[in-house]
Amino acid sequence: xxxxxxxxxxxxxxxxxxxxxxxxxxxxxxxxxxxxxxxxxxxxxxxxxxxxxxxxxxxxxxxxxxxxxxxxxxxxxxxxxxxxxxxxxxxxxxxxxxxxxxxxxxxxxxxxxxxxxxxxxxxxxxxxxxxxxxxxxxxxxxxxxxxxxxxxxxxxxxxxxxxxxxxxxxxxxxxxxxxxxxxxxxxxxxxxxxxxxxxxxxxxxxxxxxxxxxxxxxxxxxxxxxx
Amino acid sequence: xxxxxxxxxxxxxxxxxxxxxxxxxxxxxxxxxxxxxxxxxxxxxxxxxxxxxxxxxxxxxxxxxxxxxxxxxxxxxxxxxxxxxxxxxxxxxxxxxxxxxxxxxxxxxxxxxxxxxxxxxxxxxxxxxxxxxxxxxxxxxxxxxxxxxxxxxxxxxxxxxxxxxxxxxxxxxxxxxxxxxxxxxxxxxxxxxxxxxxxxxxxxxxxxxxxxxxxxxxxxxxxxxxxxxxxxxxxxxxxxxxxxxxxxxxxxxxxxxxxxxxxxxxxxxxxxxxxxxxxxxxxxxxxxxxxxxxxxxxxxxxxxxxxxxxxxxxxxxxxxxxxxxxxxxxxxxxxxxxxxxxxxxxxxxxxxxxxxxxxxxxxxxxxxxxxxxxxxxx
Numbered sequence: 001x002x003x004x005x006x007x008x009x010x011x012x013x014x015x016x017x018x019x020x021x022x023x024x025x026x027x028x029x030x031x032x033x034x035x036x037x038x039x040x041x042x043x044x045x046x047x048x049x050x051x052x053x054x055x056x057x058x059x060x061x062x063x064x065x066x067x068x069x070x071x072x073x074x075x076x077x078x079x080x081x082x083x084x085x086x087x088x089x090x091x092x093x094x095x096x097x098x099x100x101x102x103x104x105x106x107x108x109x110x111x112x113x114x115x116x117x118x119x120x121x122x123x124x125x126x127x128x129x130x131x132x133x134x135x136x137x138x139x140x141x142x143x144x145x146x147x148x149x150x151x152x153x154x155x156x157x158x159x160x161x162x163x164x165x166x167x168x169x170x171x172x173x174x175x176x177x178x179x180x181x182x183x184x185x186x187x188x189x190x191x192x193x194x195x196x197x198x199x200x201x202x203x204x205x206x207x208x209x210x211x212x213x214x215x216x217x218x219x220x221x222x223x224x225x226x227x
Numbered sequence: 228x229x230x231x232x233x234x235x236x237x238x239x240x241x242x243x244x245x246x247x248x249x250x251x252x253x254x255x256x257x258x259x260x261x262x263x264x265x266x267x268x269x270x271x272x273x274x275x276x277x278x279x280x281x282x283x284x285x286x287x288x289x290x291x292x293x294x295x296x297x298x299x300x301x302x303x304x305x306x307x308x309x310x311x312x313x314x315x316x317x318x319x320x321x322x323x324x325x326x327x328x329x330x331x332x333x334x335x336x337x338x339x340x341x342x343x344x345x346x347x348x349x350x351x352x353x354x355x356x357x358x359x360x361x362x363x364x365x366x367x368x369x370x371x372x373x374x375x376x377x378x379x380x381x382x383x384x385x386x387x388x389x390x391x392x393x394x395x396x397x398x399x400x401x402x403x404x405x406x407x408x409x410x411x412x413x414x415x416x417x418x419x420x421x422x423x424x425x426x427x428x429x430x431x432x433x434x435x436x437x438x439x440x441x442x443x444x445x446x447x448x449x450x451x452x453x454x455x456x457x458x459x460x461x462x463x464x465x466x467x468x469x470x471x472x473x474x475x476x477x478x479x480x481x482x483x484x485x486x487x488x489x490x491x492x493x494x495x496x497x498x499x500x501x502x503x504x505x506x507x508x509x510x511x512x513x514x515x516x517x518x519x520x521x522x523x524x525x526x527x528x529x530x531x532x533x534x535x536x537x538x539x540x541x542x543x544x545x546x547x548x549x550x551x552x553x554x555x556x557x558x559x560x561x562x563x564x565x566x567x568x569x570x571x572x573x574x575x576x577x578x579x580x581x582x583x584x585x586x587x588x589x590x591x592x593x594x595x596x597x598x599x600x601x602x603x604x605x
Contacts, residue, residue, distance in 0.1 A: 050599075075509065079508045082599075083505075088504055088505060090504070094501045098245075098247075098248035099244050099248070107241070107505060108507075110237035110238060110511075111238075111506065111508060113231060113233040113234030155505065159506065
């Protein structure tokens with residue numbers, strides 16, 4: 001269970017271009033479910049995802065991860081939590097160009113220093129699961145959009161996180177690939193993972209794998225959906 | 228412990244692949260960096276090796292040289308001074324030396340004419356250095372005509388050519404008999420160029436030198452240590468001139484290195500953001516950048532040092548011999564004895580590798596401390 005309590009997030013605080021992205025937002029994310037944040041651009045979906053995923057700190061309010069307050073943890077501990085608990089799939093995929101698919105997938109595990117044999121085996125298993133076995137040695141810039149996204153999914157899963165966070169995952173995919181993505185997420189939900197998606201694509205929030213849709217506008221929740 | 232090693236191995240692996248991905252930029256950097264280390268290293272090796280060579284040569288030179296002074300300048304010395312010096316306690320032997328310079332308009336070069344101590348030569352026989360042999364095409368059996376002090380021609384026959392091994396010292400040298408020397412320069416029979424003094428106890432050299440000057444106030448006594456000091460000063464001065472000339476190049480390199488190392492490209496910043504977002508700590512990113520700086524600077528450093536070593540000790544310092552060896556027509560072709568001073572390597576290391584590695588880390592630290600969510604917005 002992840003809880004956001006009275007979160008406020010201000011960018012460029014004290015500067016002329018100060019911008020309040022989130023206003024007094026509270027939200028509970030249930031485990032093993034697919035929760036979708038939806039709303040127009042600038043509604044604060046990405047900001048909520050980055051706060052939930054320990055990528056940024058709120059200006060005010062508290063974030064609880066399984067009853068543990070994590071807002072005030074030092075950066076190092078926050079990184080450890082981010083690495084072990086969350087797997088991120090970014091809108092632009094954010095793969096590292098010039099290195100292979102396999103290396104990209106193993107990258108989040110490098111700081112853990114586990115033996116190469118085990119890590120490689122796990123990464124290859126994920127590539128197999130996502131139908132990317134033949135692409136393991138290929139450089140990521142040679143991949144199609146769908147393959148790049150599946151690589152990003154494999155990378156998000158390499159440290160076996162409990163929570164998958166995806167920001168606008170279908171923004172660059174056609175209908176077929178979007179459906180494929182949702183099917184993959186459905187499988188992970190079946191394996192007990194918690195999935196958080198920010199998307200304004202109707203195909204995502206109308207998908208049958210989705211348990212809850214949270215509607216946002218102007219940094220506030222306008223409809224918290226049904227848990 | 229094994230985990231920490233494995234982690235560093237992963238980070239180093241990733242660093243090497245990152246360097247390779249940006250090979251254009253990094254190869255240019257390594258090239259310029261290597262060039263600077265090469266030039267600085269060459270100057271250092273060269274001056275140090277010459278100093279060393281001089282020290283080795285001078286080890287066999289006389290302990291004291293006595294020269295007569297007239298109006299502050301070196302003049303021919305009466306051979307009879309030798310007898311007076313011989314009476315000073317502690318003096319083992321005194322010998323007269325004959326040497327001088329001869330300008331050869333044909334080769335536009337100065338030769339050093341010298342009478343050898345233990346090599347008997349007939350009146351018209353000479354032995355020439357390899358440099359003279361090359362320039363004047365003189366070989367065993369051929370002849371050369373010198374114009375004597377009174378304008379008359381004097382023919383000499385070549386008895387042999389000195390071994391190229393000693394070319395550093397003997398390139399412009401001509402060994403000649405005493406009568407031959409006297410004929411060319413018109414030196415009176417009771418005079419010599421200078422006197423050499425051998426001393427029984429090395430510790431007494433300064434005392435004996437002082438006694439000689441006391442006994443013969445029109446002379447100066449030069450000890451071997453003084454010559455060594457002068458050589459050191461001359462080579463340091465030449466090395467210093469070279470470094471001063473190169474200071475501009477070094478400065479340009481520092482600006483270049485700072486710009487290349489300090490300025491992270493948008494692509495690099497994006498990568499740092501991704502790494503942080505997927506779970507790398509700031510310290511991991513800094514370690515990566517540290518390895519990156521170290522790999523570039525260490526490889527350039529070693530490459531530069533190896534090239535400088537080859538340039539000085541195998542290619543006879545071809546690139547800057549005019550400045551460092553002095554000005555002469557008869558450049559000796561020689562190989563210096565390889566010599567490396569740990570202290571100099573350490574100085575070069577300190578002024579090249581360390582600043583560069585630091586220059587790489589600072590901007591990365593700035594980039595690595597940015598919130599990883601920045602990557603969510605690109």
